[in-house]
Amino acid sequence: MGICDGRVVIVTGGGRGLGRAHCLAFAAEGAKVVVNDLGASLQGDATDESPGAEVVNEITAAGGEAVVNGDDVSDWDGAGRLVEQAIETFGGLDTVVCNAGIVRDRMLVNMSVDEWDAVIRVHLRGVFCPIRHAIGYWREEQKAERPRDARIVTTSSGAGLRGSIAQSNYVAAKAGIAGLSSAVALEGAAHGIRSNVVAPVAVTRIAAGMRPDDISETDLALASRGDLDVELPTAPEFVTPMVVYLASEACDFTQRIYSAASGRFARVFVAATRGWYGPLDRPASVEDIAAHLDQIDDRSEYQIPTTVFDEAGGIREWYPASRTSRD
Numbered sequence: 001m002g003i004c005d006g007r008v009v010i011v012t013g014g015g016r017g018l019g020r021a022h023c024l025a026f027a028a029e030g031a032k033v034v035v036n037d038l039g040a041s042l043q044g045d046a047t048d049e050s051p052g053a054e055v056v057n058e059i060t061a062a063g064g065e066a067v068v069n070g071d072d073v074s075d076w077d078g079a080g081r082l083v084e085q086a087i088e089t090f091g092g093l094d095t096v097v098c099n100a101g102i103v104r105d106r107m108l109v110n111m112s113v114d115e116w117d118a119v120i121r122v123h124l125r126g127v128f129c130p131i132r133h134a135i136g137y138w139r140e141e142q143k144a145e146r147p148r149d150a151r152i153v154t155t156s157s158g159a160g161l162r163g164s165i166a167q168s169n170y171v172a173a174k175a176g177i178a179g180l181s182s183a184v185a186l187e188g189a190a191h192g193i194r195s196n197v198v199a200p201v202a203v204t205r206i207a208a209g210m211r212p213d214d215i216s217e218t219d220l221a222l223a224s225r226g227d228l229d230v231e232l233p234t235a236p237e238f239v240t241p242m243v244v245y246l247a248s249e250a251c252d253f254t255q256r257i258y259s260a261a262s263g264r265f266a267r268v269f270v271a272a273t274r275g276w277y278g279p280l281d282r283p284a285s286v287e288d289i290a291a292h293l294d295q296i297d298d299r300s301e302y303q304i305p306t307t308v309f310d311e312a313g314g315i316r317e318w319y320p321a322s323r324t325s326r327d
């Protein structure tokens, strides 16, 4: 028995790198996998490669169940065919893992609008289109009293959460994915749809030029291990277990972001300082802001805005005020 036994899982960009590792792990955990991959170059240009078919062969040779899909996930009709293929082939759909991605790196001052659009399209439309089709299907199933235990896992990046040089298109897209996943978590809660995010690090072709110690999440992993001499693993398989967990029925939470890098798994938050409380009888003046900036910036006490859901998926609290670092 695997943690995903019988579940039907779509992995976009499943032919290479992280997506390939996810597909193989899902199959090993008992899932029926739709391996989507356009066979794109790193910059998103079409090639005649079919990496998805190779992954399907690997899965079936090991006794698992998988089919290949070669659609472009950022194309509305293509994403619709992908979701339809999962339902027709395996009788339903339980999880969508949005992983497909490209890069077109350039300093912002030289970036063309085509480079901007191409990256935003694959990452943001490439998440919106498949999950929009999937959510439509899940809502119809719920109405027909055949609810699925639906999960969405999206792929952000440390770059999207903290910025990166010569990647403004990618940074904007990856930050957008984190926000989109959060919105889906809020809207989907009442329908049993859980949506979480992974920010991975692995040496794949996207990250081929990086050394482990160039990567800040890996720095964090090192620091938290307290052993600066160890060589950290950078294979995609060191990210995948978190993705498989978030995709499974065992995952009973939503609207979270996890970093998964070099064997370290950590939750990532958006946090606010306790801040300075301005006057209530008049708006604060600009001078007030200048005078209280130290307090506004003071990180000794911070608050983590958290949504608390009730049993039915309704929202009970948006910002539980009592949760600060001093509580």
Ligand SMILES: NC(=O)c1ccc[n+]([C@@H]2O[C@H](COP(=O)([O-])OP(=O)(O)OC[C@H]3O[C@@H](n4cnc5c(N)ncnc54)[C@H](O)[C@@H]3O)[C@@H](O)[C@H]2O)c1
Pocket: 012, 013, 014, 015, 016, 017, 018, 019, 036, 037, 038, 039, 040, 041, 042, 044, 051, 071, 072, 073, 074, 099, 100, 101, 102, 122, 126, 155, 156, 157, 158, 199, 200, 201, 202, 203, 204, 205, 206, 207
């Ligand atoms: N590798 C890392 O360290 C790292 C770090 C942060 C985020 N990520 C993200 O992880 C995801 C996977 O990246 P990877 O490192 O495995 O890269 P990769 O290039 O090895 O794999 C990406 C796959 O997506 C496919 N693809 C591209 N455009 C597509 C489209 N429109 N439709 C369908 N498939 C498409 C490509 O053909 C490729 O096989 C990406 O979203 C990437 O941004 C990777």
